[in-house]
Amino acid sequence: MIELGENQYGKSRVRLMKVERGAPQHRVFEWNVEVWLTGDFTSCFLDGDNGLILPTETMKNTVYSLARGSSAKNIEEFALELIAHFLTTQPQIDGAGVRIRSINWSPIRTSAKTHARAFIQTGPEIATVTATQSRSAAAKIISGLDQLTILKTAKSAFSHFKKDKLTTLKETEDRLLGTAMTANWTHTRASSDFDTIRAGVRDALLVTFAEHDSKSVQQTLYAMGKAALESAPEICCIHLSMPNKHCNLVDLSPFGQDNPNHIFVPTDEPHGSIQAAVRRGE
């Protein structure tokens, strides 16, 4: 017998630009929103009965309509507002999820001044949130940042590792360590000062990355996660993914030149990929 398994449906890449027109300073928020709903939609999948299916077009409309009246100060609050709306207005669903990616715009600063109504996009770092809630449980809120692209030119070694007959990597006490990091931290409460937590977590990650005396990506990752948890009692877990952005030392000896860690080839592939969760235990 063949049957329907887990399923969800929703709308992706709903792009929203919201302008707060203060006097004099404006603010702009650019959010890329994904919404999805879950529930028992068997009749739709098996029989083509669309009676329980709210169109994904309506989900898109909902993002814009709620944004107009929303007092959400950040992506976490707006995600929760969207979820609450769907759980309230759609009795046919069991749960809802929202993911938001926020592109950063900063006021333009020039020799003249900081301009109140002109902005420059900065990145590649992106702020993110994924929030989900089912009728039977509290909301789960995972905040994050993506593409935090960082590099350190000192205090990074990788040596005394395991070797087998296919190992060719040389040990090093001084290499470049770079990554385009993804971090995701889980909140223990649905109501928090998400911006303050975010600023603290980000700062803890960066201070530790910069200052840690690294014996491996793994060791630095753990230290970063630990520092993030210590910065924010409101979070219970942080997951870090640190793909290695390798910078390979160029061998200039065929040309009669030395290369004491000055000239490197940055490469995107292949790359190492280290990921781990760090959490509060019992």
Place this chain on the structure above:
Amino acid sequence: MIELGENQYGKSRVRLMKVERGAPQHRVFEWNVEVWLTGDFTSCFLDGDNGLILPTETMKNTVYSLARGSSAKNIEEFALELIAHFLTTQPQIDGAGVRIRSINWSPIRTSAKTHARAFIQTGPEIATVTATQSRSAAAKIISGLDQLTILKTAKSAFSHFKKDKLTTLKETEDRLLGTAMTANWTHTRASSDFDTIRAGVRDALLVTFAEHDSKSVQQTLYAMGKAALESAPEICCIHLSMPNKHCNLVDLSPFGQDNPNHIFVPTDEPHGSIQAAVRRGE
């Protein structure tokens, strides 16, 4: 107390081109390989002890070394070969995983002939596999295809759906239905004729997509998954993700023109996203 949670490490984007030099016909395989290992690496994360860490560089070397001697006929067999190698040679690990994405190259066909040693890349469709195995269990093999980009110009409706006060979508009995599909099917055995199963699943998906009288993406998705399962008793489950590639009808009435489903705007964002598993029940 802060502690280490789930973790893994490995190498991504290991690119391999393998040429089989038959006489006269050559064959080329282009695979993008990801390898990862799991186990108790606490000492590395907490103390910077790298004694249990096989470098990711070695994983890359292993892909090329094994490929040279391998008799694997497809990505599934090569993934299993890599996993077996790591479980055998690395007693410190508990499990290993391999993901392969295969880019398709076909012999060039011209007015002259089918050329035996010249090839053209075709896509965007990609064949994929994700295989994982821990010491305590059998391998889990999920084959798939990605970016199967398909479109039907008839037999697709979407009407009688749920409406609320934010719903603006019009009902339609005749629309374009397009998607860039991802499919993943789970094998029940580690030893199968993976190529035959793949061909059967793909054919079943395509026949059903083309011929199904669709009342919704959901209904068509389920019919496609059901047909795939019926084509291959060796698989127990298939997961389909069908993002809507919307083609919006252009309103030409401001210009005094009709538009009986001839002129559309294809859009990538926002897009609906429907996903579900179809499986054999009890």
Place this chain on the structure above:
Amino acid sequence: MIELGENQYGKSRVRLMKVERGAPQHRVFEWNVEVWLTGDFTSCFLDGDNGLILPTETMKNTVYSLARGSSAKNIEEFALELIAHFLTTQPQIDGAGVRIRSINWSPIRTSAKTHARAFIQTGPEIATVTATQSRSAAAKIISGLDQLTILKTAKSAFSHFKKDKLTTLKETEDRLLGTAMTANWTHTRASSDFDTIRAGVRDALLVTFAEHDSKSVQQTLYAMGKAALESAPEICCIHLSMPNKHCNLVDLSPFGQDNPNHIFVPTDEPHGSIQAAVRRGE
């Protein structure tokens, strides 16, 4: 004194899907259109006088409106139709240009049949055209193809090249030769059977690539261009850009393995880039 130099304005990424609803076979055309206009717009740039500026939004509308009534059988004819429209209706302009990129959709073929109303996108190859016309001259039509991604596993050498003290490349009589080619050919007449010419040029390029006994990318490029010109008396010039898609032989000797041109690493960067025009001389 500061003054305005060369300028143009227009609309890019206007996406059009046109469905021809034959009985029984449908056809779909997906075109990405760019339109631009030139003329004396000094008053707009210097004084903010928009009286001569047709909005780019109108250019977009024009693409859809003309497509509805168009009998163009290919991208070249549609480009010329758009240009003629703007030159006729906009007396303030001196010239117009149109670039179209065509994504290929083929009927789905399955074990059941060739489906008349379901399609699969194929690529990465793209058909292109760039047409321009000023009031004082005939239209210039350059047809092309882009991302024709091809590879040969025999008949490719590169040796006896120039060396200096920074040269480390080894000579080879047998290497893989791959490229993602761009070709652009110039028509001598505004009215031709563009599809037949395109088919002939493409076939000539592929036959020559496959069969040429290559001493360098340069030599093969020239032979391909020459064959293309010989296939189509209606074109006077062809420009070929052949970035090398390098496949580097893996050195397996550290692992005690040979590698007689079987195992390669495909790389996207860095890459060689060879480009040249081949043309009819006096």
Place this chain on the structure above:
Amino acid sequence: MIELGENQYGKSRVRLMKVERGAPQHRVFEWNVEVWLTGDFTSCFLDGDNGLILPTETMKNTVYSLARGSSAKNIEEFALELIAHFLTTQPQIDGAGVRIRSINWSPIRTSAKTHARAFIQTGPEIATVTATQSRSAAAKIISGLDQLTILKTAKSAFSHFKKDKLTTLKETEDRLLGTAMTANWTHTRASSDFDTIRAGVRDALLVTFAEHDSKSVQQTLYAMGKAALESAPEICCIHLSMPNKHCNLVDLSPFGQDNPNHIFVPTDEPHGSIQAAVRRGE
């Protein structure tokens, strides 16, 4: 008769990371370099004689070898150094060209301090240079910046434009104006303080964008180019390309809501594209 036309060959996507190890502050430069050579290579194209062909692999080696000993303080100086090297060492060439794209890395700033040896990538803005030189002429140096992604929320109108029967755009006195700008300015001398000029041009562009009372993209573009020229007497021309990053006002009236320029949909396609040169006249 068929003959060879214009041609060039070279190496693209040569990636270089250079670390300056000051005490205490390090600096990192990430450059993506393209090199090409021109000359009479007819014998290679027509006869397969590679005797005049320096391999592109050697061009790559040259980038790294020269970078080691270079005292170039910016991408312009390094481009000129590479060109001089090839013109000096390769008598068979007539000319050489170099293009460099520079990815920006800034010291990480945290609550603790500005870290001397840890960096964060910032963008999407990229600094660029294209330099070319033939034996018979002085070097031509065009500096630029790419993907300067900026947005203004006030002082932007577009009205009183030309209309035809396909025009649907509404006039507006208050819209969002956004662009991902490309700018390229031509130096009149091969020896200048390129960094100071760059800083001045960039500042002039940003101040003008922010403060200009815009009646059209065209008018603002011209004002920006004029300000850039006035900031730097060492440049004779600047070319600006300003693709419109449209933010479309959402119509919330179907939901009984107003929208006084607060809620927008940012879109990437289709987009307007305005480009012009601004230069010193006679």
